[in-house]
Amino acid sequence: MGIHEPDSGFILGDMVRASGSLLRTGDFMNPRIETEIAFRIGRHLAGPADLSDVRAAVAEVFLAFEVLDISYTDWNITLIDSIADNAACARVVLGSPVPFDPAADLGAEQITACVNGHPVATGEGRDILGDPLKALVWLTHRLPTLGTTLHPGDIVLAGSVHASIPLTVGMDIQATSTHLPAVHVRVL
Known part of the structure; x- marks a missing residue:
């Protein structure tokens, strides 16, 4: 998308859906979907923090889909456009959480996204800033x-492990990984 540095937005309660949910393309303007590794924070995490602080503060980890959408006519956007559009975050679909093991190597997590049973994208945890x-x-x-x-309970999406995929009617999307439970969504 032409953005070469991290950005961030906010996940609001009405944006979150559980794995297995239905999404309607009519609720979006130009939707795309990405598979991400997500975290639930277990204790207050003030910044700036380092890796050991972060490892101690994470309670759970899970796969998630981020549904991207923008209010622009195409995806030729800049960092400023992305930030103005809440980092293009429109929905979040959360897989089942598992307790976070601070010794786990999430960078080695192998992730595959399938649409209607066919693999369409792969990646690994280290595709997200190396870790x-x-x-x-x-x-x-x-x-x-x-x-x-x-704060405790906050959900953070770490970033996508593959390029975003256009979201269209009739898609049945599932992502699996080496150790994390699958996440699934259907599109109407």
Whole structure:
């Protein structure tokens, strides 16, 4: 998308759906979907933090889909456009959480996204800044500039492990990984 640095948005309660949910393309303007590794924060995490602080603060980890949507006519956007559009985040579909093991190597997590039973994208955890936990470290440096921090229960998407896929009617999308439970969504 021409954005070569991290950005962030906010996940609001009405944006979150459970795995197995139905999405309607009519609710979006120009939707795309990505598979991500996500975290639920277990204790307050003020920034700036380092990897050991982040590992100690994460309670759960899971696969998630981020449904991207923008209010622009095409996906030729800049970083400023993305930030103005809440990092293009429109919905989040959460897989089943598992307790986070601080010793786990999430960078080695192999992830495959399938549409209607056919693999369409693959990636691994290290495709997210070399280690998906580094996205949390980055966020702990960014949030204080916005006057906030991470709190228990907050959900953080670390970033996509593959290029976004256009979301169209009739898609049945499932992502699987080496150790995390699958996440699934159908599109009407």
